[in-house]
Amino acid sequence: MxxxxxxxxxxxxxxxxxxxxxxxxxxxxxxxxxxxxxxxxxxxxxxxxxxxxxxxxxxxxxxxxxxxxxxxxxxxxxxxxxxxxxxxxxxxxxxxxxxxxxxxxxxxxxxxxxxxxxxxxxxxxxxxxxxxxxxxxxxxxxxxxxxxxxxxxxxxxxxxxxxxxxxxxxxxxxxxxxxxxxxxxxxxxxxxxxxxxxxxxxxxxxxxxxxxxxxxxxxxxxxxxxxxxxxxxxxxxxxxxxxxxxxxxxxFCGYKDNDFQAGLFSEDYVGTVLRRSKSTSDLTLQGGSEMEGDGLSPRKDNPFTAPNTPVCYSAKNSHGEGSDSPAYSRQKILQELTAIEKKLSKHKEEMKSRSPWKAGMDAHEKxxxxxxxxxxxxxxxxxxxxxxxxxxxxxxxx
The missing domain is CATH 1.10.287 (Helix Hairpins)
Incomplete structure (x- = not known):
């Protein structure tokens, strides 16, 4: 027990x-x-x-x-x-x-x-x-x-x-x-x-x-x-x-089940992913060197360069301007993660500001x-x- x-x-x-x-x-x-x-x-x-x-x-x-x-x-x-x-x-x-x-x-x-x-x-x-x-x-x-x-x-x-x-x-x-x-x-x-x-x-x-x-x-x-x-x-x-x-x-990212269960519900996971993605925004997804933001290997800890993560390249140009480029997909994921983080913070503020006891005491009359x-x-x-x-x-x- x-x-x-x-x-x-x-x-x-x-x-x-x-x-x-x-x-x-x-x-x-x-x-x-x-x-x-x-x-x-x-x-x-x-x-x-x-x-x-x-x-x-x-x-x-x-x-x-x-x-x-x-x-x-x-x-x-x-x-x-x-x-x-x-x-x-x-x-x-x-x-x-x-x-x-x-x-x-x-x-x-x-x-x-x-x-x-x-x-x-x-x-x-x-x-x-x-x-x-x-x-x-x-x-x-x-x-x-x-x-x-x-x-x-x-x-x-x-x-x-x-x-x-x-x-x-x-x-x-x-x-x-x-x-x-x-x-x-x-x-x-x-x-x-x-x-x-x-x-x-x-x-x-x-x-x-x-x-x-x-x-x-x-x-x-x-x-x-x-x-x-x-x-x-x-x-x-x-x-x-x-x-x-x-x-x-x-x-969308192609995570494994173990990685998903390990960090799905943690709020720190969303913050670390945002910090890593912001710190590595100038690096490409093909590099094999370690990340400069947190000192992590791109194949082990970075969710955007994991071994099972599919990497797509656009045939339009070499700067990742197409819809299938890594930079575009990473930018889209970053936007979704920031939206989720905002929702979590908003939910926390609502839970703190909510006072059901006061609402219960100021109830209706007969x-x-x-x-x-x-x-x-x-x-x-x-x-x-x-x-x-x-x-x-x-x-x-x-």
Missing amino acids: NSTDRPHSARRVYGENSADRRRQKSDKDGKQSCSDNPYNIVIQIRSCLCKIEAKIDRINSSLQGAEHTKHEHKEFTPDMGGLFEDLKRIDRKLIRHYEFQESHLKAVKRQCDEARKFEKVTNEIRMERDVLQGQVHSYLAQISSLKSKIEEQRCLVGAYERQVNAEYEVHLRKLESRNEDLRSSITQKDKQLKEANEQLRQLYKMLKSHEMLSWRKKTEERVFITILKNDLQAIWNEKIKIEDEFRRLKK PTSTEKETSDKNEPSPRTDAEKPEEPKKQNSE
Whole structure:
């Protein structure tokens, strides 16, 4: 196993462990929150995050498999270090988003607990109000019975009636004062119920705002992932174009397969060929002496004077002005090589200036329902994303 495989294996183990831990957390939280039907959106957000992490893990595994097959078949593939660094950065960004989402979910749970507590308090207050109303009714019944008794005693006995009436009147005043106290307590309880209902409305509004925030975060993450996938596809297409141009130059110059595989994808090769061709522009292709630019033999190192390179001469003049002269073919190859070098430098500048994280953070606002459906339809399947890195390798084998 080469030294380049060790970080890939460590990354695979780390990605699998982190994905398992996140799935377990999401399952536990999902079981706890499934009982509350109004908050199923939180469970959907967690499932979407798990799906995104699974996609990234599959992309990592496919890239690691491509690296392993490259070492087994000893075929040259481009350096994937930059892509792995991008994937690491994506993984770290997802972990940060996951932690941020966890904090929001905790806040939502805390508010749900507070709402349940307020509901319990309101139920207790209602029970107390019902009890007090029963007491009021009982006291009213007692008052009516006492009044009837007073009337009966008033009819029966005069003096005794006055004494008894005085006692009953005192008791009646007490009952009336008690009744007033109970009524005041009932009004206070009603006020408390109104305040509790207002607090419940505010809590429901806060819950809705948190749900909207989590939905926006989800849309931003989806847009960011689509941008990264498009950038990856553009990089692969650019690489395939450069490989096709190098193959065309190989056929034009008549290189061997070993020479082509040894220096096809190296940027230094293009620079050295340009420097050698510029330093030897005043020399002819028939000379057997060594080059003055880099001190190399024309039969061994110079790609324009290799043993298998066909050398054509024009019959028009001796200065190489015809289309089949070596100077003309060399000039044409130099022009193509300079164009390729410009493309490579331009590609480097684009990769440096490109900042997908900023583009992902400055994403759109809340999309409409049709935009959400089109984004879901345009999102590629995980199988096609995993098979994309295999395309340039097939072309290299051909």
